[in-house]
Amino acid sequence: DQQVKQNSPSLSVQEGRISILNCDYTNSMFDYFLWYKKYPAEGPTFLISISSIKDKNEDGRFTVFLNKSAKHLSLHIVPSQPGDSAVYFCAAEFNKFYFGSGTKLNVKP
Amino acid sequence: KAGVTQTPRYLIKTRGQQVTLSCSPISGHRSVSWYQQTPGQGLQFLFEYFSETQRNKGNFPGRFSGRQFSNSRSEMNVSTLELGDSALYLCASRMGPKETQYFGPGTRLLVL
Numbered sequence: 094d095q096q097v098k099q100n101s102p103s104l105s106v107q108e109g110r111i112s113i114l115n116c117d118y119t120n121s122m123f124d125y126f127l128w129y130k131k132y133p134a135e136g137p138t139f140l141i142s143i144s145s146i147k148d149k150n151e152d153g154r155f156t157v158f159l160n161k162s163a164k165h166l167s168l169h170i171v172p173s174q175p176g177d178s179a180v181y182f183c184a185a186e187f188n189k190f191y192f193g194s195g196t197k198l199n200v201k202p
Numbered sequence: 203k204a205g206v207t208q209t210p211r212y213l214i215k216t217r218g219q220q221v222t223l224s225c226s227p228i229s230g231h232r233s234v235s236w237y238q239q240t241p242g243q244g245l246q247f248l249f250e251y252f253s254e255t256q257r258n259k260g261n262f263p264g265r266f267s268g269r270q271f272s273n274s275r276s277e278m279n280v281s282t283l284e285l286g287d288s289a290l291y292l293c294a295s296r297m298g299p300k301e302t303q304y305f306g307p308g309t310r311l312l313v314l
C-alpha cells in the first residue's frame with residue numbers, strides 16, 4: 094500500500110529558478126513529515142521536516158509546505174543550484190516511516 | 203559526532219546463502235531502522251529497534267530478521283537469499299520516536 098506518493102519521477106529546472114517537489118499522502122494519522130536528498134551510492138541526507146501542527150517550515154533555501162486538508166506536502170528550493178541535483182524523497186511518520194518513490198531533480202547551469 | 207556506519211559496504215552472495223549486515227548508530231541514538239531500496243522503488247521499511255526491542259516491522263517475509271545489542275548496534279540477517287533480495291540496504295538511527303532519522307551510506311547486496 095503506497096501511502097506516500099511522489100507522482101513526478103523527474104524534474105528539470107534552470108539554475109537560479111525555483112524547484113517545487115510534490116508529495117501526496119493518504120493516511121490522515123501521519124503527524125511528522127520529512128524531506129531527504131540522496132546522491133548515488135550514498136545514504137539519504139536529511140533536509141527539512143515539518144510537524145502536522147504547522148503548515149510551513151523554512152531553512153535557508155528550503156521551505157516545506159503542508160496542506161493537511163489536501164494531504165499534500167511540497168518542498169520549494171529557491172534559488173536552485175546545480176549541486177541540488179539529486180533524488181529527493183518525502184517521508185511521513187505514524188508509528189513508522191513511509192517513503193515516497195523519489196523525484197530526480199536536475200538543475201541545469 | 204560520527205555518523206551512522208554500515209558494514210560491509212558491498213557484498214556479493216549466491217542464491218540460498220545467508221547474509222548478515224551490521225549498523226552502528228550515531229552515539230546516543232537508541233533507535234535503529236532498516237530499509238531496502240531497489241531500483242525504481244522508494245525505501246521499503248523492514249523493521250525498527252529501540253532499546254533492543256523490535257518496535258515495528260514492515261511487510262517482509264520471515265527470512266528477514268534483525269536484532270539490536272545493548273550498545274544500540276544492530277544487525278540484519280537475510281536467510282535463503284533470492285535474486286530479488288539484491289538491493290541497497292540502508293540503516294537509519296535516531297534518538298527516539300518522533301525524532302529525525304539519519305541514514306548510513308548503505309550496504310549494496312548483489313545476489314547471483
